[in-house]
Structures are given as C-alpha cells and as structure tokens.
Amino acid sequence: MTGNRQELADLHSHLVPAVDDGARTVDGSLDGLGRMMAVGITRVATTPHALGSLTRDPVGFAKWIDEVDDQWAILERAAAASFPGLELQRGHEVMLDVPDPDLSDSRLHLGDTRYVLIEWPRLQIPPGTVPVLTRLVEAGVSPLIAHPERYAGLDRGLALVEEWRRVGARLQCNYGSLLGRYGPAPRTVVLRMLERGLVDCLSTDFHGRKHLKLFVREARDLFEEAEADEAWSILSGANPRRILDDEAPLAVPPVDMATSLWGRVRDLFRGA
Numbered sequence: 001m002t003g004n005r006q007e008l009a010d011l012h013s014h015l016v017p018a019v020d021d022g023a024r025t026v027d028g029s030l031d032g033l034g035r036m037m038a039v040g041i042t043r044v045a046t047t048p049h050a051l052g053s054l055t056r057d058p059v060g061f062a063k064w065i066d067e068v069d070d071q072w073a074i075l076e077r078a079a080a081a082s083f084p085g086l087e088l089q090r091g092h093e094v095m096l097d098v099p100d101p102d103l104s105d106s107r108l109h110l111g112d113t114r115y116v117l118i119e120w121p122r123l124q125i126p127p128g129t130v131p132v133l134t135r136l137v138e139a140g141v142s143p144l145i146a147h148p149e150r151y152a153g154l155d156r157g158l159a160l161v162e163e164w165r166r167v168g169a170r171l172q173c174n175y176g177s178l179l180g181r182y183g184p185a186p187r188t189v190v191l192r193m194l195e196r197g198l199v200d201c202l203s204t205d206f207h208g209r210k211h212l213k214l215f216v217r218e219a220r221d222l223f224e225e226a227e228a229d230e231a232w233s234i235l236s237g238a239n240p241r242r243i244l245d246d247e248a249p250l251a252v253p254p255v256d257m258a259t260s261l262w263g264r265v266r267d268l269f270r271g272a
C-alpha cells in the first residue's frame with residue numbers, strides 16, 4: 001500500500017513541554033516527536049490546551065501565552081537540533097467554555113492559517129454550537145472540531161455533524177478512536193462518519209507520555225483491510241497538510257470499515 005511510504009502530517013498533539021496535561025519535559029516532547037517520525041509523520045503542529053474564556057481576559061491571556069511562548073521556543077530549538085527532517089509548527093486546542101472567545105491572536109491558530117482547533121468542555125455538546133461556529137466563520141476563523149466522535153449525545157443520524165460542516169466547520173478525528181481507545185461509542189461514531197465521508201483528517205491527539213500509543217500503524221492496517229488506500233492517504237497526509245497550508249481539505253471517499261471489521265470477526269468464527 002502506498003500509505004506505508006507516504007509522509008504523514010499531524011495537527012493535534014500536546015508536546016509543548018509542561019504547559020498542559022501532555023509532555024512534562026522537553027525530553028518527553030522529543031521522545032514523542034521521535035515516535036511520531038518513526039511511523040512516518042514528517043510535519044507536526046502541536047496544540048496545547050487553551051481556554052476560550054481566557055481570551056476574554058487580556059492580562060491573564062498575556063501572562064499565560066508568554067509562558068507557552070517560552071516553552072515553545074525551547075521545544076522548537078531542541079526539535080530542530082534533534083530532528084532536522086521534521087517540520088514543526090504550533091497551534092492550540094481551544095476549549096470553547098464561552099460562546100464568544102476572541103480567537104484573533106494568531107498564536108491560537110494552526111501554523112499561519114485561519115484554522116483553529118476547537119473543542120467543547122467535558123466532552124458534552126452544549127446548546128447553540130451552530131451559531132457559535134457560524135460567528136467564528138463570520139469572524140474569519142476556520143473552525144476545525146477536534147475529535148467530534150468522542151462527544152456524548154451525538155444523534156445517530158449525525159445531523160448535527162452535517163450541520164457543523166454546512167456552516168463551515170471541518171472535522172478532525174483521532175486515530176485511537178478507530179481502535180476503541182475511548183470505548184465502543186466513539187468507535188461506532190467515527191466508523192459511521194467515515195462511511196459518509198464526513199471526516200476531514202485524522203490526528204494522534206498524542207499526550208507525549210511513554211505509556212500512550214499513537215495508533216497510527218494500527219489505523220493504517222484497518223484502512224488497508226478495507227482497501228481504502230486513497231481515503232487513508234487523504235486523511236493522514238494530504239488533508240492535514242492542506243489545512244496547515246491554509247487550503248480547503250479534499251473530499252474523502254466513503255470508507256466501509258465496519259464491513260471489513262465484521263469480515264474479520266466472521267472469518268475468526270469460520271476458523272479462517
């Protein structure tokens with residue numbers, strides 16, 4: 001499969017040291033980046049957690065982002081020395097704990113783009129997400145919703161997900177969700193989204209700890225079994241790159257992974 005040789009890009013991880021619940025030290029960050037490169041990722045935008053409410057407090061925001069800037073500078077220097085072949089960029093994962101965050105600071109964006117990776121608190125979908133997304137788009141932001149498959153209470157028909165996309169949001173799902181990392185419900189949702197071509201890109205959401213897995217190789221195997229090479233290469237390579245280049249993601253062909261998973265189970269029972 002061509003995907004084995006393809007250069008991947010990843011735009012959701014927590015590898016700025018000691019600023020959130022991700023990597024604790026720069027050595028931990030470098031270890032994480034090395035592991036990402038070992039599975040073929042050559043471009044990384046790492047995305048510490050940020051609070052939307054803090055963007056409404058100029059003094060608190062300045063103090064906080066100064067700390068992130070300092071840690072980012074340390075990481076950037078260390079990564080350039082250790083991994084000259086890696087393109088490392090920054091962004092944030094902004095939690096929309098208020099409906100009207102100020103996302104104008106370019107450091108909140110993915111690289112130099114209009115895209116901002118966002119999430120909602122406590123993996124619950126608050127009321128009014130569509131008007132919030134609409135306002136962000138009107139303000140010139142391209143919202144990229146992190147791991148939508150992990151939210152409780154998504155409707156089975158994915159009407160809300162379609163509505164998010166209709167108002168201009170894009171969707172990033174986690175590799176680990178495909179492997180049941182977050183339980184059966186997110187796996188069911190991400191498979192259903194893939195069947196309908198509703199996912200724009202896949203990322204690791206890697207938190208830079210030794211015991212955590214990336215799930216990239218395992219996810220690649222699933223796409224291979226589903227004979228979905230084209231979708232894999234768009235979701236893990238072309239589209240995260242396009243987003244980091246401030247371009248619109250490509251349409252992703254539907255992936256029927258549920259059938260291939262079922263096929264595996266059936267084959268097991270047949271003793272194949």
Ligand SMILES: [Fe+2]
Pocket residue numbers: 012013014093146205
């Ligand atoms: Fe995250």
